[in-house]
Amino acid sequence: MQNSFQIENPNPSFLETSRRDFWWIEPFFTAIGLLAFVIYSTWAAFQNEHYQWESYLSPFYAPLLEYDWWPFSPAFLILWAPAGFRLTCYYYRKAYYRSLFLTPSACAVGGRPQNYRGERFLLLFQNLHRYFLYIALVFCVILSYDAYISFTFKDGLGIGVGTVIMTLNAVFLTAFTFGCNSLRHLVGGNVDCYSCVNFGHQRYQAWKFVNIFNMNHMMWAWISLFWVGFTDLYIRLVSMGIITDYRIL
Amino acid sequence: MSETLFKIFRGERAKGELCGYSVEVTEGMVVLDAINQIQARHANDLAVRWNCKAGKCGSCSAEVNGKPRLMCMTRMDELPLDKPVIIEPMRRFPHIKDLVTDVSLNYEINQQIRPLKPKPREADGTYRMQQKDIERIQEFHKCIECFLCQNVCHVTRDQQVQEFAGPRFFIRIASLAMHPLDTLNRLKELKDVFGIGYCNITKCCTEVCPEDIAITDNAIIPLKERVAGAFYDPLALLWRSLTSVSK
Amino acid sequence: MESYEIKEHDVLVIGAGGAGLRAAIEASAQGVSVGLVCKSLLGKAHTVMAEGGMAASLGNTDPRDNWEVHFRDTIRGGKNLNNWRMVEIFCREAAERVAELEEWGALFDRTKEGLIAQRNFGGHRYPRLAHVGDRTGLELIRTLQNHGIHQGIDIYMECCIVELLKEEGRVCGAFGFWRESGQFVVFRAKSVVLATGGLGKIFRVTSNSWEGTGDGHALAYRAGAELTDMEFVQFHPTGMVWPPSVQGILVTEGVRGEGGVLKNSEGRRFMFDYIPDTFAAETSDTEEEASRWLSGDPEARRPPELLTRDVVARAIRSERLAGRGSPHGGAFLDIAGQRNAELIKRKLPSMYHQFKKLGNLDITTTPMEVGPTCHYMMGGVRVEPETTMSTVEGLFAAGEVAGGLHGANRLGGNSLTDLLVFGTRAGFHAAKYSREQSDTIEPSKQLLKKLEKLALEPFDPERTENPYGLMADLQETMELHTGIIRESDEMEKGIELLQALKIRGERLHVEGNRQYNPAWHYALDLRNMLCVAETITLAALKREESRGGHTREDFPESSDSLQKVNTFIREVNGRMIHEHREREPMPEYLKKLMNLPLKEG
Structure with a gap:
């Protein structure tokens, strides 16, 4: 039991730890989840077909921007916005820094050796999260509108499985967006004294409201991520004729 | 009642080894009890810091089976006792002896934070503050300065960044910046001196906090947003320069 | 040197x-x-x-x-x-x-x-x-x-x-x-x-x-x-009693301040049985009145759980001796039945945390077990x-x-x-x-040399006494002989035991070197502890009455003559001198305050 070691230099080597729980499980599955989504969404965006069926529209292609001057899939005119929103999101930063960049992969586990600079130079764009939020709020409206449209069928109003899926997609994305830390700052987090400013009470209430979603920001991040991919997949499979949309009403 | 093996880092100035000691485990026992038992029975001179033994003073920070924790709040029955329990000092700080490290760096950082500069009292000699205006910072005042967050944060632990205050002091700055009475603007030093931009939100500070303070979500991220608003938001910058010109 | x-x-x-x-x-x-x-x-x-x-x-x-x-x-x-x-x-x-x-x-x-x-x-x-x-x-x-x-x-x-x-x-x-x-x-x-x-x-x-x-x-x-x-x-009436490793850790009086009640093993709020005459006028005598007080009725008198600490500590001890204690020798302190979980967590967060973490117990649903602690x-x-x-x-x-x-x-x-x-x-x-003062007086070389020698004595390899053992024995002696309830023979025995401990204290031995050596720190602390233990026991032995934190089994009542005096202890030529001296009487303007008619309602 005499394993001597130096701890003068606190700089632990890569992945070095005395932890003996399964600390690698979380980054491992996070990495799989993130990579799976990136691969699927990129593939789906490149397809440039099967994104519509009746009144259903894949969220990867919403709003549908088909222009003559754009030779590629219209998805690429859209996807930079939600991608940027999620890339600069404070929760996703934890997820990818831990699971993909291993800086660090888990607490008290040695991080990847690198010239670590934090938010400097290019990474200063992380501070623009609030602009992606503004766009994301517009997307919440657009996707809600698409969900509303999905209640209309050739034979009039109705509800299909796809309608439910699209509606939930709008709900989940909105719940994710409403928990955004930038939103939390803008609606009230930047106030030091609610009882001293104009509309202080309303801002306090708004801040409290955002807190509800913010507390489970990670959960909404994953649910909305999975569901947006699933919504695309469902519409794709229906449109390809592999499965049939079941009409509930 | 059962016996279990502890392996404790012993040595001075970072040179040392893990030494094994047998401990008699009783109901409800915490790791610090085991350490005290070892001191009394086997190793009188085993150096360890502790005071209140009730999770209120934040002295007995160490790494238990590799996880930064307070020894007084780590119950033995939450550890796997079939394998030896490994106790090491906090690795981030210069080692002194056994489980004691030199945490004076933290006191130096605190010294650099400008103290509260309150606005004047009301006419009746009191300060009026509403509960809703202080509840956010009351959470930060729960901090017991155990320095586990300072120990675990990879920015200092792995990356050795010097110009970075660390989670404990972002909490402290947040408690001043969001204080309804404070009159100072602390954002510039937060960016330039205390290096808040080095935090990449991996949340280990929150994970190890024995007081369950949401360090990242409630202090660091809101501060980052304030810094973003003051220095990186192009529209806000434009607006401010326009309004200052018109004046 | x-x-x-x-x-x-x-x-x-x-x-x-x-x-x-x-x-x-x-x-x-x-x-x-x-x-x-x-x-x-x-x-x-x-x-x-x-x-x-x-x-x-x-x-x-x-x-x-x-x-x-x-x-x-x-x-x-x-x-x-x-x-x-x-x-x-x-x-x-x-x-x-x-x-x-x-x-x-x-x-x-x-x-x-x-x-x-x-x-x-x-x-x-x-x-x-x-x-x-x-x-x-x-x-x-x-x-x-x-x-x-x-x-x-x-x-x-x-x-x-x-x-x-x-x-x-x-x-x-x-x-x-x-x-x-x-x-x-x-x-x-x-x-x-x-x-x-x-x-x-x-x-x-x-x-x-x-x-x-x-x-x-x-x-x-x-x-x-x-x-x-x-x-x-x-002795604070409410310390944790279980598990053993947390015995003595404080449970704030705030629990009772926020409405917590004390019950014995029969479920009775026993504090109603222990209201001293001095406080009878301002203490509720029914549970109904106590609960009105809790809901903010200014007419209602305070519940008996909020009597002074000495009274509550003795009451818990008496209940235990009468066989109505909790399983681990304390009483039940219940806030769960008085306040909702949300308020408990907001007003008593660290108590909630402390019991959850150390006692495996949720105070918003289950009563705590508490007992007196120094x-x-x-x-x-x-x-x-x-x-x-x-x-x-x-x-x-x-x-x-x-x-x-x-x-x-x-x-x-x-x-x-x-x-x-x-x-x-x-x-x-x-x-x-x-x-x-015009200048600082310089301490003499001899004095410093003497102190240096004294501080380093425990490193003498001839010595054998373990400081941890001596400390445990001292604590046990004080607990048994000069604890919450005191008695003449017990204390005299205690003084004898303390003398023996002092002799052992002169043979304290520590291993290792001077760098951050807790055994050495304890050895030097023990010198102080033994000294104060003796002053406490001596003072307690000489006060032949019960009053406040000092309870004598052989003198259960307060004495009017001893009320006038305070205890003083000092060292004269190496001997501990004890004295009772009369206090200056309270001036009229303060005396009046003692009988201040309180505005009610």
């Missing part, structure tokens, strides 16, 4: 809890050079453990409150044994001292009007305790710490004082060592403020941390200062009320180490305010005294 590091200051403050920090801040504000010595790291002192709040008659929550009612409550709580002048100063200055903390960043819970909210506590007529949930002590020390570090005070962390230096009848500094290196250091100062806190560690079941070893009491005693009221040790030392260094100077020139004392303010029993919440009020006075007057 080694060469010593020498630090020179006008004022040296020993102890960096609330009183020490406050004294250092005040002395520094007077423009003198201040050194602050703490045994642990800064901000870890026992003050952080204070939970419930600090008493000050701000009158925010109940406007009927004022310093006069606070005076009356404190004297009644102290069973008329208090130094009335200290109490008067204390009650008059409390509000200002508390308010000042806000300027330094403290955040107390608020009333609807945005003022400092106050909570009910045992023995206080009106809600009086400014508080922050149940971690008021942490707020206090952190506020003082973060203010203090910018006041130009030199702070010496992890430094133990072995002895005060005294020449020509005046204190001229202190001799100590750095825990980290084990090297000696000499502090030279024109005045010294003792703010070393308590001595709970001489008992086995205690809420005190390892630091509470009575250092200041012993340092002052050996320097020739007079100690007072050493028999009055407060908590506070009412007695201490006898000080001049105005200046806090002891009977030794240049030696001041404030906080728990000073005696007189609390009489025979301290009211909860009075100690945090004590730290502030008398800490401030100690700092101010020590600075004033220092300025009046």
Whole structure:
């Protein structure tokens, strides 16, 4: 039991730890989840077909921007916005820094050796999260509108499985967006004294409201991520004729 | 009642080894009890810091089976006792002896934070503050300065960044910046001196906090947003320069 | 002889809890050079453990409150044994001292009007305790710490004082060592403020941390200062009793202040059976009235759970002896049946956390098991009320180490305010005294050499006694012979045992080197602990009555003649001299306050 070691230099080597729980499980599955989504969404965006069926529209292609001057899939005119929103999101930063960049992969586990600079130079764009939020709020409206449209069928109003899926997609994305830390700052987090400013009470209430979603920001991040991919997949499979949309009403 | 093996880092100035000691485990026992038992029975001179033994003073920070924790709040029955329990000092700080490290760096950082500069009292000699205006910072005042967050944060632990205050002091700055009475603007030093931009939100500070303070979500991220608003938001910058010109 | 590091200051403050920090801040504000010595790291002192709040008659929550009612409550709580002048100063200055903390960043819970909210506590007529949930002590020390570090005070962390230096009848500094290196250091100062806190560690079941070893009491005693009221040790009625490793950890009185009730194993609220006559007029005698009080009815009288600590501690003990105790020898403290879970978590967060984590118990659904635990030392260094100077020139004392303010029993919440009020006075007057001295007296070489030898004796390889073993034996002896209930034969036996322990104390042996060696620190602490244990036992033996924190099985009643006297102990030619002396009678204007008609409704 005499394993001597130096701890003068606190700089632990890569992945070095005395932890003996399964600390690698979380980054491992996070990495799989993130990579799976990136691969699927990129593939789906490149397809440039099967994104519509009746009144259903894949969220990867919403709003549908088909222009003559754009030779590629219209998805690429859209996807930079939600991608940027999620890339600069404070929760996703934890997820990818831990699971993909291993800086660090888990607490008290040695991080990847690198010239670590934090938010400097290019990474200063992380501070623009609030602009992606503004766009994301517009997307919440657009996707809600698409969900509303999905209640209309050739034979009039109705509800299909796809309608439910699209509606939930709008709900989940909105719940994710409403928990955004930038939103939390803008609606009230930047106030030091609610009882001293104009509309202080309303801002306090708004801040409290955002807190509800913010507390489970990670959960909404994953649910909305999975569901947006699933919504695309469902519409794709229906449109390809592999499965049939079941009409509930 | 059962016996279990502890392996404790012993040595001075970072040179040392893990030494094994047998401990008699009783109901409800915490790791610090085991350490005290070892001191009394086997190793009188085993150096360890502790005071209140009730999770209120934040002295007995160490790494238990590799996880930064307070020894007084780590119950033995939450550890796997079939394998030896490994106790090491906090690795981030210069080692002194056994489980004691030199945490004076933290006191130096605190010294650099400008103290509260309150606005004047009301006419009746009191300060009026509403509960809703202080509840956010009351959470930060729960901090017991155990320095586990300072120990675990990879920015200092792995990356050795010097110009970075660390989670404990972002909490402290947040408690001043969001204080309804404070009159100072602390954002510039937060960016330039205390290096808040080095935090990449991996949340280990929150994970190890024995007081369950949401360090990242409630202090660091809101501060980052304030810094973003003051220095990186192009529209806000434009607006401010326009309004200052018109004046 | 080694060469010593020498630090020179006008004022040296020993102890960096609330009183020490406050004294250092005040002395520094007077423009003198201040050194602050703490045994642990800064901000870890026992003050952080204070939970419930600090008493000050701000009158925010109940406007009927004022310093006069606070005076009356404190004297009644102290069973008329208090130094009335200290109490008067204390009650008059409390509000200002508390308010000042806000300027330094403290955040107390608020009333609807945005003022400092106050909570009910045992023995206080009106809600009086400014508080922050149940971690008021942490707020206090952190506020003082973060203010203090910018006041130009030199702070010496992890430094133990072995002895005060005294020449020509005046204190001229202190001799100590750095825990980290084990090297000696000499502090030279024109005045010294003792703010070393308590001595709970001489008992086995205690809420005190390892630091509470009575250092200041012993340092002052050996320097020739007079100690007072050493028999009055407060046993807090509600400490944790299970599991064994947490036995003694405090359960704040705030639990009862927020409505918690005490029940025995038969489910009876037994405190209704233990209401003393003095408090009968203002205590509810039915559960119905008590619950009306809880819901805020100003006509209702206070529930009996909020009687003073000595009464409640004895009641719990009596229930246990009558076979109605809880499974692990305590009583049940139930807040779950009185308040909803959300409020409990908001008002008592650290209690919730503490039981959840250490006791595997959810206090929002299940009653806690509690029993008495040694908590506070009412007695201490006898000080001049105005200046806090002891009977030794240049030696001041404030906080728990000073005696007189609390009489025979301290009211909860009075100690945090004590730290502030008398800490401030100690700092101010020590600075004033220092300025009046022309120069610092240099300690003699022989004295330093003697102290060095004394401190290093435990490293003598000939010795054999284990400090940990001796400490455990001392704690057991005090618990059994001078504990919560005392009896003449037991105490005489205790004194004999203490003599034997003292002899063992001279043979203490420590292994290893001087660097951060806890065994060595304990060995030196034990010297102080043995000293204060003896003063307590002697004082307790001589007070042949029961009063406040001092309960005699052989003298269960209070005696009118002993009410007039206080205990004084000092060292004369190496012998411990005990004396009862009469207190100066209370002046008329204060006497009137004792029978103040209280405005009801």
